[in-house]
Amino acid sequence: MASVAQIRSRYRNRKNNGSPELVQAAVGPRHRTLEEQLASLKRQNDDLNRAMYDAAQVQRRHCGPRHLRAGSYEFASEIFPVHYLSGDFVTVMEVEGDLVFAIGDIAGKGLMAGMWFTHVVGMIRRQISLVGDPAVALSAVDRDLQLAGLELPLTTLFLARLNLENGQLTYCNAGHPPALLIRENEEVQELSAGGPVLGAISTISFVNGTAVLLPGDTLLAYSDGIIECRNESGIEFGTSSLIKGTRALSGLNPRVVLFSVLAAVENFAGKQHREDDIALVALHRFSTCRID
Numbered sequence: 001m002a003s004v005a006q007i008r009s010r011y012r013n014r015k016n017n018g019s020p021e022l023v024q025a026a027v028g029p030r031h032r033t034l035e036e037q038l039a040s041l042k043r044q045n046d047d048l049n050r051a052m053y054d055a056a057q058v059q060r061r062h063c064g065p066r067h068l069r070a071g072s073y074e075f076a077s078e079i080f081p082v083h084y085l086s087g088d089f090v091t092v093m094e095v096e097g098d099l100v101f102a103i104g105d106i107a108g109k110g111l112m113a114g115m116w117f118t119h120v121v122g123m124i125r126r127q128i129s130l131v132g133d134p135a136v137a138l139s140a141v142d143r144d145l146q147l148a149g150l151e152l153p154l155t156t157l158f159l160a161r162l163n164l165e166n167g168q169l170t171y172c173n174a175g176h177p178p179a180l181l182i183r184e185n186e187e188v189q190e191l192s193a194g195g196p197v198l199g200a201i202s203t204i205s206f207v208n209g210t211a212v213l214l215p216g217d218t219l220l221a222y223s224d225g226i227i228e229c230r231n232e233s234g235i236e237f238g239t240s241s242l243i244k245g246t247r248a249l250s251g252l253n254p255r256v257v258l259f260s261v262l263a264a265v266e267n268f269a270g271k272q273h274r275e276d277d278i279a280l281v282a283l284h285r286f287s288t289c290r291i292d
Helices: 004-016 020-062 110-133 134-147 238-247 254-269
Strands: 067-070 071-078 090-093 098-106 155-161 168-174 179-181 188-193 211-212 218-224 278-287
Touching: 004 155, 067 278, 071 090, 071 098, 071 254, 090 110, 090 278, 098 110, 110 134, 110 155, 110 254, 155 218, 168 179, 179 238, 179 278, 188 211, 188 238, 218 238, 218 254, 238 254, 254 278
Parallel strands: none
Antiparallel strands: 067 071, 071 278, 090 098, 098 155, 155 168, 168 211, 179 188, 179 218, 218 278
């Protein structure tokens, strides 16, 4: 009768002397299958990233030019999505010799909000081209959104029309954070007249607000991703910080204003990752027509 030691010895020898060919035959096909599946997933992921990148470029083209000059005015805008696609948007166009621009925020972010981006921007551009009046245009957009019968996300919007001859600004604010009109003497006026968030209340009316952009004045419009940005302590950047910061930027080139605001927000956030899309518009009126 074999001893326990002999049995253990035989088991170890049998285990150690297992055929490598048999092991490879058993494991090899499964390993190759896993490698093929991983390679396929990587290709799909790469294709998805390319498609999202292409969609983001289409979004940006729908926003219009990042920078333009018209007489003594200079305009700059940018969107900064958390992911590829943005729920925040900007659009700028010319209507009967006036400069028309809008900045808005579609509730949510990423793919879901991005899918509505083109639809909403298209509605705004179409209506303001047809009627010319910001409040009338937003009333029409709001009506069309509610009649669509779809579960559309709520949208905030600041829509403005600027007379390039006299600086008269006619605007309508649909539940959006008030744009800031920063005077040359650093006084700040909040532009909040308008109405509620688009798609929220049926049979609502919108009204226009007016202001005059004087030489040396700057208009800054922004989405709530700016003022609601939090730092590592959970504190929001806030409107007061934005106003304080923009006063120091009075009279500067709009592109400098735009990226200075963004830098201030990023510095405030520190290591805290941004959680919301950001859109910014800066418009400045110089004392004379710029040709450089």
